Amino acid sequence: MRTVIEKIIEGEEIQNQQKIEAAAAILREGGLVAFPTETVYGLGADALNPLAAARIYQAKGRPSDNPLIVHISCMEDLNKIAAYIPQKARKLAERFWPGPLTMIFPKRSIVPAETTGGLGTVAVRMPSHPAALALIEAAGGYIAAPSANTSGRPSPTRAEHVAQDMDGRIPMILDGGAVGIGIESTIVDFSEEIPMVLRPGYVTPDMIREVIGEARIDPGLGEERSDIHPKAPGMKYKHYAPKAELILVNGAQERVQQTINSLTREAMESGKAAGVIGTDESCGCYRYGIVKSIGTRNDEDTIARHLYGILREFDEMNVDIIYSESFSTPRIGQAIMNRMLKAAGHQVIEV
Ligand code: AMP
Numbered sequence: 001m002r003t004v005i006e007k008i009i010e011g012e013e014i015q016n017q018q019k020i021e022a023a024a025a026i027l028r029e030g031g032l033v034a035f036p037t038e039t040v041y042g043l044g045a046d047a048l049n050p051l052a053a054a055r056i057y058q059a060k061g062r063p064s065d066n067p068l069i070v071h072i073s074c075m076e077d078l079n080k081i082a083a084y085i086p087q088k089a090r091k092l093a094e095r096f097w098p099g100p101l102t103m104i105f106p107k108r109s110i111v112p113a114e115t116t117g118g119l120g121t122v123a124v125r126m127p128s129h130p131a132a133l134a135l136i137e138a139a140g141g142y143i144a145a146p147s148a149n150t151s152g153r154p155s156p157t158r159a160e161h162v163a164q165d166m167d168g169r170i171p172m173i174l175d176g177g178a179v180g181i182g183i184e185s186t187i188v189d190f191s192e193e194i195p196m197v198l199r200p201g202y203v204t205p206d207m208i209r210e211v212i213g214e215a216r217i218d219p220g221l222g223e224e225r226s227d228i229h230p231k232a233p234g235m236k237y238k239h240y241a242p243k244a245e246l247i248l249v250n251g252a253q254e255r256v257q258q259t260i261n262s263l264t265r266e267a268m269e270s271g272k273a274a275g276v277i278g279t280d281e282s283c284g285c286y287r288y289g290i291v292k293s294i295g296t297r298n299d300e301d302t303i304a305r306h307l308y309g310i311l312r313e314f315d316e317m318n319v320d321i322i323y324s325e326s327f328s329t330p331r332i333g334q335a336i337m338n339r340m341l342k343a344a345g346h347q348v349i350e351v
């Protein structure tokens, strides 16, 4: 299959609409299209067509019990797929939709088991990216879309990343340039009495509590214990991993820099190609290996935005081992570290 990449270009509204219409036609016929959202690129299929949803699992190599998020473009469309929508969920939607928040509801029968990984609940999000909203509307209102990467790899934050994983597997990629946020949506489960955060994201638990009061955090999140499992099926899988071994170094900044310098030197002396992930502030302190800045500690959004891209850059350079600072930044540090710990297979050196 030949994969066509269609660029969405600011100011060329008529051409953009034609490209989106062509993408929507593919989706309506049960095909797959990758498209930009504000979080990461999604791999879309008609969420109400079981055969189309099944194609997503095939293209990604995704385990079939890992459910998809259904993307909608207007509030009314939620009623058609969710059997029960608590008042608190409506409040969160009012505050954060369109935006990087996914909510889980008991599903209506119109949503096929192929979309929900066999679960009786459905995850729903209204993205804010204009091209995503236009595509959803043109395709009939419901696009099931996980991140558009091969299962297990870092999520795509540019169309080029999608092409690295999906070239030849899907007919079209809509290229909307680099995404704004760079990590996946926050997931809140409304299928039980007290709302529960199943995946941290740009919308933090504090922001959620400000709107609806009590909210819990999935006790299985970030745990390595075998006796408690995260409730979102996808959170238990190996994820976001670069080809190289990734090791996080956590502690006081000066000690972190010393440790990374000596570990990188040792790695290189033993013949390994080594990479270092630092920040604009710290990169000048690293003396060995290929040093990359993930962003600035003065703006934690930059760290989230470049996280997956930097892992893919190291993949391209065939690095054997990457040492990274850890980024428990004030607001979205939990979301960033959730991804980094998974990418590192929980390898952390405390200094
Ligand atoms: P992705 O779109 O690749 O970011 O993956 C979607 C995430 O949402 C995965 O972690 C899924 O396990 C989670 N998810 C989707 N639907 C549900 C659901 N009905 N219940 C719990 N988690 C879900």
Ligand code: MG
Residues within 6 Å of the ligand: 146, 147, 155
């Ligand atoms: Mg994913």
